[in-house]
Amino acid sequence: MSHLVRPAWFRCLGIAGLLATGVAVAAPAAPAWSLLPQPAKATPARTGAFRVADGAVVAVHGADGQTLQAIAERFVQHVADTNGLRLHLATPGTAQPAITFDVTPKADVADDAGYRITVDDHGILVTARTPRGAFYGGVTLWQLLTPPGWTRGTPVEVAHGVIDDHPRFAWRALLLDSGRHYQSVADIKQLIDWMSLNKLNVLLWHVTEDQGWRLEISKYPELTRHGACRQAVGLDSELTGAAGQPYCGVYTQDEARDIVRYAAQRYVDVVPEIDLPGHSQAAIAAYPWLGVTGKRPEVWTDWGVSPWLLKPDAKTLQFVDDVLDEVMQLFPSRYISIGGDEADKQQWNASPEVQAQRHALGLANMDQLQGWFTQQVAAHLIQHGRTPVGWDDELVAGATLPASEVVMSWHGNDNERVALAAIQQGHDVVMTPQESLYFDHVQSGLPDEWAGPPPAATLRQAYDTVVIPNGASPAEAKRIIGVQGGLWTEQMLTFAHDQHAVFPRIAALSELGWSPAGAHDWNTFVQRMPAELARYRALGIDYTDSAFAPRFQVTAAANGTFRVELSNQAGFGTIRYTTDGTKPTVHSTPYALPLTLPGNTSLRAATFAPDGFELAAPRTQRLDASTLLSRDGSALATCSSQPASRLDGRRPAQGPRPVYAVDIGNACWLWPQASLEGSRHVELTIEQLTWRFGDEAKDAVVRPKASTAGEFEIHVDTCSGPLLARLPLVSAAPAKGLTRLDATLAAPVGTGVRNLCVFATGDPRDGQWALARMTFSK
Template sequence: MGKGLAAFAAAWLATMGIATATPAAPAWSLLPQPAHAYPAASPAVEIADGAVVAVHGADRPQLQAIVDRFVHLLADTRGLRLHATTAADARAAITFNIDPHADVAGGAGYRIVIDDQGIRITARTPRGAFYGSVTLWQLLTPPGWTRGSAAEVAAGVIDDHPRFAWRALLLDSGRHYQSVAEIERLIDWMSLDKLDVLLWHLTEDQGWRLDIPGYPALTKTGACRNAVGLDAELTGSPDQPYCGHYTAAEVREIVRYAAERYVTVVPGIDLPGHAQAAIAAYPWLGVTGQRPPVWTDWGVSPWLLKPDAKTLHFVDDVLDEVMRLFPSKYVSIGGDEADKQQWNASPAVQAQMHQLGLANMDQLQGWFTGQVAGHLTAHGRTPVGWDDELVAGATLPAAEVVMSWHGNDGERVALAALRQGHDVVMTPQESLYFDHYQSSLPDEWPGQPPMATLRQAYDTVVIPHGASAAEAGHVIGVQAGLWTELMPDFARDQHALYPRVAALAELGWSPAAAHDWHGFLQRLPAELERYRALGIGYADTAFAPAFDVTAGAGDTLRVALANQTGFGTIRYTTDGSAPTPASTAYVRPLTLAARDRTTLRAATFMPDGYPLAAPRMQVLDAATLLGRDSSQLASCSHQPGMRLGGRQPARGPRPVYTMDVGDMCWLWPQAPLAGVTHVNLSVARVTWRFGDEAKDAVVRPRVGAAGEFEIHADSCTGPLLARLPLTPAAQASGQTRLGAPIATTPGNGARDLCIVATGDPRDGQWALARITFSKGNTETGVPQGERRTGKR
């Protein structure tokens, strides 16, 4: 904080009778944490229904619009209806003032003073006033707020400004399309977490989403793909293609809407890879001259743009339209995952590479990117691209901003970009790719591996280790990515993004010295309540109770409860009733009689009774330890499995399967086989659409025409304990139950098991939902212990 701001805060606190050496405990629950907050012990200010909000100073029309949106937001969420006025009004409880000479930090900074004269927000610019209005909304929605009641705001001073200028979310509209209304809702929510960049990923192998004059086939052909797999549920039929694109008018509307909320929309046009949809529209853009389909697989396609003059003219035309539609200083041109097998196989491309005096195809991609970047810089724009070429040892155009997604190996790639003089945006896939699933709970939603928890997101390294102070100054921000292969609808988007966006917000806005995981957790419940008031379908998995059930002494079960964060109080019931804040608090593992059938339900609460997570349930009896969901099994590669959604059944939740793509194989270490006579499997076939995983698919020989599941002891080539033919399941559209006797020897105890499906996964990968053993003949009916944990 500047000397002027520090002096102001100290002087103000002195007039309030507050010493500044040891500030009082924070009186506000704000997220992201402000740069500087000085609570006071003076009486709180009350803001009740009908309170007056005065609008003063410069940029009056823009400030009026900000205040109007603030008033509507407060009415919609808190239920308080305030009255805004531009007239001098001594009764004003809240005053917004734009003063270009105000002693605040930068154009995005603001100051809030709360004392016996009311609440005063001061900023140099409308942007700063907007962020001040967001903080004021949070001050008026503290922990435990009640809709419609008057709000009390503790006195003090807040002097705030962002740490980074680029606080971004990437939205992939190429794999799955979002409506204009959904994108605008997302922009609203982003702005309330003080994020200011939406990187809009508009072109992909699976869909070209932007109208370009002169190239009608880009959207007529390139915006539609066959409805493969679960896409058929979205279109209503496998015969109805999955389509969607944005007109120029729709783009302008989204850009305008975002600008009013101080969010910049940065367009993303991926080059030269991720271009199969464009080549499907215009085959001359590719190397082979052939027309591929718009891709229906996920992964890395080998269809690259041909790096010649004709293609570059096309790219210039596309970028010219992009620059007309998007006023953003930045334009993202991709550059990632460019599989060069077609370039390497092309004599024409080989000849071009040699003619340019280049040593390899990575250098040719660098040349191509340089031509594209030059067109942008000639028009006053700044190119933004991925760090892949740096990983390959090549260079990027000097003007290019690098988005570093290779966060492993100690941020080595980001550090290399900084040392080459690039500005860098940190977006490591390990912690800030929000399409990665958030927990190992059985009811976790679909997502990519490996797991990226709320804590991992919060602890993202934003300044690479080893960076000098000068190099650190070139880190311009942080960005999370929502890639939508497994996000077919807006409900999935919300669940994947929130509350991890709150962690992203604090990374981007708050000073490094304020980074405090435990403080973040203390402030998060109030933010979750705001999310709920806004209608955001956030994930509660960071706080949801997990059940760890093991054999206890004698004929008992030992049940340990915990959640991912260790935050909140877990409360439980054993009679099947919903836990409440008055239910028994969990303090140590439970001991339950295995001969009984107990319905255990548990939920997590704050001390004030606020529920952090919905109740989870598990039915426990003698058969509990004889079954496991696929989420509780290991993959045979010992790598984290992918979580894939299955078909929506007529009743009940959509199933989710944990699997190693390309290898239909699961491990159950030390499975309890004593006395077991029968096994049941719940299985389903998942459409193969995993592109670049095909070459590594594991094919096991089939016995029957449809294949079978096999259970082996000790290893995947060990003694065969059971074979379950897949004929009954081969024609099913959803889950199927299979059962068979299991061969065991007298006195068998625990043994390592390998469960495999035979056949070629590329013909349709078999997913294992659940395996259950029993000690009696259960070929009909539901075996004991079949119902596992879930959200109830």
């Protein structure tokens, strides 16, 4: 059947009924389709477009009318929320439709999630075999109605042509960690909405952790009565209101069912994760007999890997079976994740009882014992018709996992060797490499980058994720069932931060999961991003613009002037600037070559798409006598040569929360090639952060103190070179928030450039010092 052939019932509608709702217009060239993810096949016609205006009618036809009606209603709402066009659902007596959704089980489309969109003079027809396919067709049509440069409330001309589309992978997922920081039910629903508009279909919901057991289990009420609350340490106290007010969060079973139902309406499968046997300190805090020592730990207030593992005995396995029985009642998903990652076995190794159990089972080591434990848990799920899912850690350790288990491979180093090993062992695999798809990682080295661990996972790195392991045969490649982004929330205090971390990297994830491999092209991807970012903005998504933000590189030039180079991470868009402190616009001067500017200049720059859309908000660089004598902490190198973490500071009474670049456990920074000629004074802006870094304590660097409170020291050439300044911390240690220290230099800095080392003395585990800024003056 030709793609342009209509069913008879549609053809007989004619054109007369379209005049008030959608108009066929002649066009010399088809408007561009800016779609993300890229469809499997998109064929715009050379000429012609169909006009969709306010009041256009949307009709549904075919199988499962009630479900299809709900899909059409959501489509109409999304168009209203973004474009502002008020479309109307067809009712008896209304004008003939401009847009029709038709579900025909025998439709000539690929895949149950596939669809076809046909646009011609008669209107727009979305055809699918199932409501799921119609839903995804509606998402694409919504994008067609929000093209590059759309103006809210004005008619849209959609190019004639045909789109035939279906997903590349069945598993297109986002992991949400609700254990470390809790999100409200309303926030989770909002995230599910936005996921569905990026054609993601799995929410892997991480609901148990060392820092909090979040899911109500009726047979074990202490899991949430005791295990869902932790002491409000550090910035948690800002969320609770006081250090004495515990940080808590629970999802009742009714709330879980509500989230599952809401997600299903948007074709998102909620896969729960009950992490076993590690990440279980909160469970052991609720029921100490679940642990090895018999002692009751506190619900953990640190981040990292806790040594509190579940005891691998029959009583614990019965507990796990009971928990999973209730989980399976709440979550109808075929898949249940049982975790299995980061199991620190020091307590198992120290336990004579666990050692005896291992010997009795004839196992060579504790990794094999974990494998045995996982086998028992997996068998219970399989017996109930479910498929276990878990992390790849045991494969990294050389142990085996249950043959039926789906492996989430997060170790993407060494050319994806772990994922390759998993598929060669017969596992289905989900690719979720931390190096590019962990969305908690920082996205840039900009001074205004939000908090997150290193190394950076940029938009480009996310887009270029390897989804088929190198060396996989065509048959083995079929074992890759999907991709997954990870939102781990140790440093995600708020839902605003969650949004900032996920968007726009979710666009890269979307295209990895949906689009065919042959469509993968960074240049066309960034060209389609302006329209996508405009949709995010219209939906109210607080996305980051790091990939497009201007970066300033400032050096000294002749006669007291400055040489400034501008660039951005993505290498896309036009950077425009002003030098009088005003906000750059699409009409401001475009940057082409390095600038030479005088002192006392306020340089502001922003990035614009070809259609004038602002890709990145303005950034400012002040050029004056202090410019080259001052450094933000994020512009300094670490003494260990390791990439710095970005850590939140306390929120001040006014202004934004500070964020610091810190090598956790090593309060030491380098300023190479500092040009400080004639400087006599130095000022440091610092803050002491609460130590919450768990297993990183073993690598902490302790420097001897010259006084009881300790001090910051600045040395020339090396960290053991001549002392340039010592700044005592006696006034800073009790402070809450930013503190300024100043000192006269031991001797004026001579001519030329010098390497500087600045560090805090003392033990960082007593409080991690962060350096916000270092400024010299003459």
